[in-house]
Amino acid sequence: MHIEKAIEYFQTHQETMTQTYLDLVKIPSVSTATEHKADILRAGEFLKDYLLGIGLDRVELFPTNMHPILFAEKKSANLNAKTLLVYGHYDVQPTDPLDEWKSDPFQPEIREDYVYARGASDMKGQVMASVLALESVLKTSDLPINVKFLIEGEEEIGSPSLDDFIKTHKDLLSCDMILNPDAGMVGKDQPTLVYGLRGLTYFEVRVDGPKADLHSGLWGGNVANPANVLSSMISKLHNSDGSVAIPGFYDRVLDITEEERVRIASNQTSEETMLENTGVPMLFGEEGFSALERQGARPTLDVNGFYSGFIGEGAKTIIPAYAKAKISCRLVPDQDPMEIFELAKSYILSITPPTVRINIFLHSGGPAYLADDAPGAKNLTEALSAVWQNSITYKREGGSIPVATVMQRELGVKSLLTGFGLPDDAIHSPNERMYLPNWYKGIQALIRFYLSFGETSDAS
Ligand code: BES
Ligand code: MN
Numbered sequence: 001m002h003i004e005k006a007i008e009y010f011q012t013h014q015e016t017m018t019q020t021y022l023d024l025v026k027i028p029s030v031s032t033a034t035e036h037k038a039d040i041l042r043a044g045e046f047l048k049d050y051l052l053g054i055g056l057d058r059v060e061l062f063p064t065n066m067h068p069i070l071f072a073e074k075k076s077a078n079l080n081a082k083t084l085l086v087y088g089h090y091d092v093q094p095t096d097p098l099d100e101w102k103s104d105p106f107q108p109e110i111r112e113d114y115v116y117a118r119g120a121s122d123m124k125g126q127v128m129a130s131v132l133a134l135e136s137v138l139k140t141s142d143l144p145i146n147v148k149f150l151i152e153g154e155e156e157i158g159s160p161s162l163d164d165f166i167k168t169h170k171d172l173l174s175c176d177m178i179l180n181p182d183a184g185m186v187g188k189d190q191p192t193l194v195y196g197l198r199g200l201t202y203f204e205v206r207v208d209g210p211k212a213d214l215h216s217g218l219w220g221g222n223v224a225n226p227a228n229v230l231s232s233m234i235s236k237l238h239n240s241d242g243s244v245a246i247p248g249f250y251d252r253v254l255d256i257t258e259e260e261r262v263r264i265a266s267n268q269t270s271e272e273t274m275l276e277n278t279g280v281p282m283l284f285g286e287e288g289f290s291a292l293e294r295q296g297a298r299p300t301l302d303v304n305g306f307y308s309g310f311i312g313e314g315a316k317t318i319i320p321a322y323a324k325a326k327i328s329c330r331l332v333p334d335q336d337p338m339e340i341f342e343l344a345k346s347y348i349l350s351i352t353p354p355t356v357r358i359n360i361f362l363h364s365g366g367p368a369y370l371a372d373d374a375p376g377a378k379n380l381t382e383a384l385s386a387v388w389q390n391s392i393t394y395k396r397e398g399g400s401i402p403v404a405t406v407m408q409r410e411l412g413v414k415s416l417l418t419g420f421g422l423p424d425d426a427i428h429s430p431n432e433r434m435y436l437p438n439w440y441k442g443i444q445a446l447i448r449f450y451l452s453f454g455e456t457s458d459a460s
Contacts, residue, residue: 002454005140006447010132014440017135020050021128021439024090025117028106031067031091031157040067040153043090047127047151048072054135056149064161067091067153071172074134076143082453083146084376085175087403087415088127089155089182092119093428100430113436120434121421126181127151129420129439133446144454148175155182155403158202158364162403166410177376178413179449181442182401184421186269186393188438191384191445193377194417196296196396197404199331199368201340202304205230205348206324206359213309213318224355226323227308234325236351237301242286244301244329246347252334256289256297260396264292267393269423277424296396300330301344326363330398337365366402374414376449383448384418387441 010017029043030036044061051059051072059072070090075081095105095118103109108117115125134147150173152162166173185192209226210219239245256264271283271291285294294300304327309320329340345360352358381392397417404415420442426432 002137002141002451003448006136006451007444009140010136010443010447013136017128017132017443018436020132021125022108022115022117024124024128025108025115025119026106028095029091029119029153030094031154032094037067040091044068044070044151044153047090047131050131051149054131055138062165064154064165066157066161069153069161069165070149070151071169072149072151074138074143074147076146078142078144081143081145082177083148083175084177084179084450084453085148085150085173085407085411085413086130087178087180087182087407088130088149088151089123089153090127090151091153091156092122092124093156095430097430102431105430105432110436114433115436115439116431116433118432120432121184121425122427122432123155123182123419123421125421125434125439126419126442129442130179130181130446133443133450136443136447137450141451142454144451147450148173152403155401158200158366159403160364163406166403166406170410173407173411175411175413178374178404178407178411178415179376179380180401180404180415180417181419183397183399183417184419184423184425185438186267186395186423187273188422188435189388189390190268190393191381191388191390192393192395192418193381193384194395194397194419195372196370197368197401197417198296198299198398199335199337199366199402199405200328200400201331201337201344201365202326202328202363203341203344204324204326204361204363205233206322207233207352208322208357208359209355210319210321213321216317216319219319223319224353225319226356227320229353229356230306230308230323230325233348233351234303234306234327237327237347242284244299246301246340246343248343249299249301249329249340252336252339253299254333256293260297261293263394264296264396265290267292267395273423292396295398297332299332299335302328302330304328330400331368333368333370335368337367341365366400367405369401369404369408369415370396371404371408371414374416376416379452380416380418380449383445383452386448387445
């Protein structure tokens with residue numbers, strides 16, 4: 001039978017395939033860092049060459065203002081075949097703080113069945129799983145669907161080129177189904193389908209005081225300290241019950257329905273697991289909601305980075321010239337990312353004292369996503385359940401994949417959001433990792449998924 005032959009092909013090539021994945025992970029394709037521009041291109045070319053090598057019909061790297069977008073396609077011999085579009089990103093987050101890594105982030109090391117490296121889980125693992133599953137199918141049987149790949153290099157910086165690309169390449173990207181394996185699973189034994197994602201508004205605030213760092217003895221008491229001012233402003237962004245204090249912030253937030261509460265609660269993840277995964281002594285969040293509700297269905301505001309003054313060893317007595325904070329809001333339907341930016345900006349301006357100058361600018365934004373029953377869901381859930389021997393967990397996820405909303409709007413197709421990473425994979429953190437047995441299962445599940453569209457695929 002087709003499935004068995006393809007899985008057997010994967011199993012006999014498991015070692016070289018794993019090596020290919022590690023080779024991709026070795027390329028430091030950090031999209032936010034300009035010094036890695038050539039590495040991003042190298043990662044795109046690596047995938048392009050690999051896809052050409054396994055026989056895709058059309059493989060093209062489209063240049064953008066920043067990092068290229070890879071498109072590839074393999075047509076089925078069946079002229080009536082449905083078309084699946086697989087989305088992925090080959091860029092990764094920065095590695096800092098580098099000191100915290102136990103091994104080099106771009107020299108993948110396998111320890112106790114985990115691959116440790118930046119991008120191992122988010123999401124070179126999932127990109128390669130999608131590609132290697134297709135390779136296993138192509139080598140052993142006829143492909144029952146048309147498969148397209150859209151793999152970008154700017155996801156981790158908010159996909160600045162992708163919207164336009166999708167809008168101007170609708171025919172190229174036309175499809176019946178979209179697989180987006182950039183989400184994850186809730187536990188090792190729990191294959192997961194994500195039906196909601198939060199949106200994002202990311203901005204930066206800069207407070208300028210004196211024209212240079214000043215002696216704090218000579219000037220302390222007469223000059224407002226930008227670090228003091230900015231921290232006091234930040235403290236006004238939340239109310240004491242954990243809610244966000246920006247006026248209008250919650251105006252468009254859709255309430256969680258009773259049905260939705262039940263669905264969210266069906267996820268078995270306990271608060272103890274969350275404490276373990278994060279290492280905090282106690283969870284914190286908005287009152288009146290469960291941890292899983294707060295994660296997927298409530299908006300938040302967080303400082304992602306704060307910089308001011310002297311941060312070297314020892315002590316230095318200064319009043320810093322400026323203070324900066326990087327701030328992001330996770331959004332839920334129907335909040336609008338630009339409107340939230342405007343609301344945040346007006347509120348922050350309204351609480352800025354006249355003793356400093358302020359500058360607020362937007363980095364990126366993207367809407368939330370909430371949708372049931374993307375086309376192909378039955379095929380995918382059956383494939384995942386067959387491999388993991390367990391039923392599917394449905395999750396409203398807290399992370400953001402804005403492209404899902406863009407594709408729904410521009411291509412008219414909802415996304416199948418899944419993945420093989422785990423909540424304790426430390427994505428965006430030091431010592432990011434991927435659990436290899438899961439990755440192997442993921443490849444097998446995708447083999448089943450691709451082949452599930454063939455009329456004869458379940459006849460032996
Ligand atoms: N893969 C993640 C998002 C994710 C992780 C979704 C786990 C579901 C489960 C993605 O690469 C990511 O980190 N996205 C950014 C988006 C932003 C830069 C626009 C995020 O969520 O911070
Ligand atoms: Mn990702």
